[in-house]
Amino acid sequence: MKGKLTLVGAGPGDPELISVKGAKVLGTADVVLYDALTHPDLLDYVKSNAEVIFVGKRAGKHAMLQEEINELIVAKALSGKHVVRLKGGDPFVFAHGKEELEYAETFGITTAAVLGISSINLPGFYGIPLTRRGINESFWVVTATNKNGMLSPDVQLAAQSNATCVFLMGMNKLKEISKIYLNIGKGKTPAAIISRGSLEDGQIIFGSAANIYAKQSIKKLDTPAMIVIGASVGTHEYFYEKMKNLSFFNAKTNNQRKNE
Amino acid sequence: MKGKLTLVGAGPGDPELISVKGAKVLGTADVVLYDALTHPDLLDYVKSNAEVIFVGKRAGKHAMLQEEINELIVAKALSGKHVVRLKGGDPFVFAHGKEELEYAETFGITTAAVLGISSINLPGFYGIPLTRRGINESFWVVTATNKNGMLSPDVQLAAQSNATCVFLMGMNKLKEISKIYLNIGKGKTPAAIISRGSLEDGQIIFGSAANIYAKQSIKKLDTPAMIVIGASVGTHEYFYEKMKNLSFFNAKTNNQRKNE
Numbered sequence: 021m022k023g024k025l026t027l028v029g030a031g032p033g034d035p036e037l038i039s040v041k042g043a044k045v046l047g048t049a050d051v052v053l054y055d056a057l058t059h060p061d062l063l064d065y066v067k068s069n070a071e072v073i074f075v076g077k078r079a080g081k082h083a084m085l086q087e088e089i090n091e092l093i094v095a096k097a098l099s100g101k102h103v104v105r106l107k108g109g110d111p112f113v114f115a116h117g118k119e120e121l122e123y124a125e126t127f128g129i130t131t132a133a134v135l136g137i138s139s140i141n142l143p144g145f146y147g148i149p150l151t152r153r154g155i156n157e158s159f160w161v162v163t164a165t166n167k168n169g170m171l172s173p174d175v176q177l178a179a180q181s182n183a184t185c186v187f188l189m190g191m192n193k194l195k196e197i198s199k200i201y202l203n204i205g206k207g208k209t210p211a212a213i214i215s216r217g218s219l220e221d222g223q224i225i226f227g228s229a230a231n232i233y234a235k236q237s238i239k240k241l242d243t244p245a246m247i248v249i250g251a252s253v254g255t256h257e258y259f260y261e262k263m264k265n266l267s268f269f270n271a272k273t274n275n276q277r278k279n280e
Numbered sequence: 281m282k283g284k285l286t287l288v289g290a291g292p293g294d295p296e297l298i299s300v301k302g303a304k305v306l307g308t309a310d311v312v313l314y315d316a317l318t319h320p321d322l323l324d325y326v327k328s329n330a331e332v333i334f335v336g337k338r339a340g341k342h343a344m345l346q347e348e349i350n351e352l353i354v355a356k357a358l359s360g361k362h363v364v365r366l367k368g369g370d371p372f373v374f375a376h377g378k379e380e381l382e383y384a385e386t387f388g389i390t391t392a393a394v395l396g397i398s399s400i401n402l403p404g405f406y407g408i409p410l411t412r413r414g415i416n417e418s419f420w421v422v423t424a425t426n427k428n429g430m431l432s433p434d435v436q437l438a439a440q441s442n443a444t445c446v447f448l449m450g451m452n453k454l455k456e457i458s459k460i461y462l463n464i465g466k467g468k469t470p471a472a473i474i475s476r477g478s479l480e481d482g483q484i485i486f487g488s489a490a491n492i493y494a495k496q497s498i499k500k501l502d503t504p505a506m507i508v509i510g511a512s513v514g515t516h517e518y519f520y521e522k523m524k525n526l527s528f529f530n531a532k533t534n535n536q537r538k539n540e
Contacts, residue, residue, distance in 0.1 A: 032395070036300045036301035037301055037394075039291065039296065039298065040297070040298055040300055041296035041297055044296070112401065112404025112409040112410055112411070113409075116413060117404065118412060135404060135478070136397065136401075137289075137395050138398070141396075142395070144371060144377065144378075144393065144395060145395055147381075150372055151373060151423070152378060153379065153427060157426050157432040158420060158438065159421050160441075162418035163417050166417050173417075177442075182433075182434060183420060183434060255378060
């Protein structure tokens with residue numbers, strides 16, 4: 021008997037954001053492989069006699085290599101077990117999901133996948149719509165750090181577009197990203213950083229493409245964090261309040277001038 | 281008492297892809313407003329004495345205007361009720377979610393939102409990862425039809441980028457989109473159309489940016505449908521099979537040549 025592999029998207033943080041189907045599938049697993057981005061409460065759905073294996077990074081310890089994870093999945097499935105690979109967010113957005121499925125399939129293992137809410141949807145939860153009628157017609161999601169550890173060239177293109185840009189894996193590249201926007205004259209574009217989104221200790225900071233690096237240097241938000249830059253970010257209440265304050269200050273200045 | 285509004289993302293089609301939190305919130309609603317893109321089985325989560333109102337398009341009948349939906353939400357909430365607005369996909373991806381929240385908030389109504397799996401994640405379900413290590417570093421999501429019914433200028437930019445492009449509301453613009461790729465010499469880019477994704481009658485067709493319009497003219501897939509074009513689409517098994525067949529034909533031709 022060749023067992024089975026099911027990839028399950030755990031959602032973006034809050035354990036209740038897993039899908040109903042994902043929770044059900046967890047309950048049928050014989051083996052669950054999970055990583056650092058999946059909430060521990062999700063393991064409540066797992067049968068008490070199931071084997072639960074952590075395959076993520078932990079302080080001071082290296083993460084399991086992708087190849088080691090692939091091998092572990094195959095070994096467990098070939099022993100006839102239903103292996104569930106629980107992955108933060110959605111399995112197919114910057115998550116090697118397709119690679120894990122393909123590797124298992126070469127061994128004749130049956131595979132399935134349950135989609136998850138991607139972390140790219142987190143801005144909406146914090147009052148930043150990825151799209152807003154009349155403001156933007158697209159959004160562009162970029163992994164800022166490519167597989168060689170360099171800034172992805174797509175960041176430069178994305179910054180020039182009218183899309184609202186979502187940068188993942190970008191916290192170590194934040195200064196470079198700010199500079200790109202500054203250099204093309206778009207330093208004032210509204211920006212935000214969302215840290216540990218949808219979790220109880222989730223945080224968000226606002227600013228502009230130009231000053232968001234300085235703000236993060238002070239606030240030091242935790243990872244995982246994402247950067248959002250674009251016109252639709254500017255529809256958040258934060259920016260309306262700023263504008264109100266500015267017009268208040270301007271009005272005051274004008275009145276003072278009259279009195280002089 | 282001022283009631284409450286909660287937006288809930290219904291997910292991309294399959295009713296089991298709603299989040300656990302979304303299903304729970306539906307069970308607490310006094311009034312549920314739903315539209316054509318939400319699966320009828322989701323109403324099973326609703327209390328039997330709750331009021332359920334359809335606000336979408338139906339054959340031969342106009343949809344309720346966004347302004348009418350806003351008014352209805354406010355009227356129901358101001359009578360002290362918990363209104364749940366159930367929206368296909370995620371409430372903040374091409375879905376006016378932020379507008380509905382803001383309108384209600386101007387009346388002092390408490391608001392909340394539960395994220396949903398966006399339809400933009402559907403390609404993963406069909407074996408097309410939006411991102412694939414070593415293949416692409418970004419994806420760009422564009423509403424092909426803008427609010428004036430025209431092709432969004434972002435389509436032209438997106439086609440030129442290295443991003444995998446997801447076009448929503450694009451089926452009436454498919455010929456134009458194909459032409460854009462052809463005109464910039466990218467007609468061979470792998471492409472797919474996903475119709476009624478994650479539902480039992482869901483369908484997918486594959487081709488190239490150049491020929492996908494012709495294929496759709498024959499297959500006539502139903503809406504809602506999305507178009508995906510980009511290098512990561514080419515990692516689907518469909519294209520590997522094509523390549524194998526091609527090399528088989530080429531090998532045959534070479535052998536025949538030798539025999540001549």
